Amino acid sequence: MPARSTKAGTPATPPDPTKLKRESAGRYVSGDGRFSVEQSSGGWMVSDAEQSNELGLPLVRGPFATLDEARAAMTVARRGPAPISSLTDRIAARRAGARSTATRAPAGAAVTTPPPRPEPPPIVVREYRSGDGPPLRALWDAVGFRSLGDDDASLRALAQRNPGMLLVAVRGTQAVGSAMGGWDGRRGWIYHVATMPDERRSGLATRLVRQIEARLEALGCKKVNVIVRDGNADGAAFWEALGYSQAPARQFGRELSG
Ligand SMILES: CC(C)(COP(=O)(O)OP(=O)(O)OC[C@H]1O[C@@H](n2cnc3c(N)ncnc32)[C@H](O)[C@@H]1OP(=O)(O)O)[C@@H](O)C(=O)NCCC(=O)NCCS
Numbered sequence: 001m002p003a004r005s006t007k008a009g010t011p012a013t014p015p016d017p018t019k020l021k022r023e024s025a026g027r028y029v030s031g032d033g034r035f036s037v038e039q040s041s042g043g044w045m046v047s048d049a050e051q052s053n054e055l056g057l058p059l060v061r062g063p064f065a066t067l068d069e070a071r072a073a074m075t076v077a078r079r080g081p082a083p084i085s086s087l088t089d090r091i092a093a094r095r096a097g098a099r100s101t102a103t104r105a106p107a108g109a110a111v112t113t114p115p116p117r118p119e120p121p122p123i124v125v126r127e128y129r130s131g132d133g134p135p136l137r138a139l140w141d142a143v144g145f146r147s148l149g150d151d152d153a154s155l156r157a158l159a160q161r162n163p164g165m166l167l168v169a170v171r172g173t174q175a176v177g178s179a180m181g182g183w184d185g186r187r188g189w190i191y192h193v194a195t196m197p198d199e200r201r202s203g204l205a206t207r208l209v210r211q212i213e214a215r216l217e218a219l220g221c222k223k224v225n226v227i228v229r230d231g232n233a234d235g236a237a238f239w240e241a242l243g244y245s246q247a248p249a250r251q252f253g254r255e256l257s258g
Pocket residue numbers: 143192193194195196199200201202203204205206207226227228229232233234235236237238239241242
């Protein structure tokens with residue numbers, strides 16, 4: 001915005017942002033409008049319009065015994081890291097179940113460690129249940145897997161024919177991993193091995209596959225096959241890491257009309 005001009009045509013000096021302007025008895029506002037300072041029974045309170053506490057209200061610092069101390073607090077606030085109000089300290093301390101460990105900076109600009117982030121729920125690996133269809137399909141959409149047989153009725157039928165082999169890894173309400181095994185009496189098959197990107201390289205897919213392999217072995221299965229799409233280098237690397245080797249064969253298929 002261009003600087004305002006005086007009547008004489010010379011540019012006006014921009015207002016000093018740090019200077020306090022008296023608005024009424026016991027109330028001042030900083031030149032840039034960021035801070036308002038009000039006298040209360042306990043001293044001077046500084047309200048900061050650019051920072052809010054956890055309740056979304058302007059951050060308040062103080063009380064300060066003198067107006068000069070309030071000014072010093074504003075200077076610290078302008079320079080320092082994002083200060084947090086004593087109200088925020090109290091909320092954090094209550095959440096942590098302990099007294100706040102806040103270290104107070106001079107002139108009321110309190111700095112504290114943020115409250116601890118809640119731990120994510122643990123991953124649980126379990127068998128497929130009715131109701132798992134939507135979170136599983138969300139996982140498969142996320143990894144780019146979708147094929148015939150992903151509907152609820154087909155999943156239920158697969159789970160019933162192959163007890164203990166349709167595995168879902170859940171974290172809270174989200175499906176973060178899947179693997180589906182099937183035994184046709186001659187070969188075992190494993191389909192839809194997938195893990196959410198955030199959960200990768202922590203052994204989750206291995207755990208799912210090994211669990212299905214153990215189940216297939218217990219049924220007398222001598223060989224297990226998987227299908228890896230052309231171009232899926234990560235998928236191929238995963239299966240090779242687990243001891244699978246590529247067969248010199250091509251896969252053919254035909255959809256049957258239902
Ligand atoms: C492939 C996929 C299932 C692996 O899941 P994951 O949970 O990361 O697998 P794991 O942590 O059990 O990995 C076991 C080993 O496989 C190998 N591996 C896994 N992902 C790999 C990758 N992207 N590149 C190279 N090697 C990989 C590694 O040797 C790994 O061991 P390490 O982490 O100690 O090095 C996962 O990346 C995914 O869902 N991809 C998209 C879907 C897909 O392609 N599925 C398989 C196709 S059939």
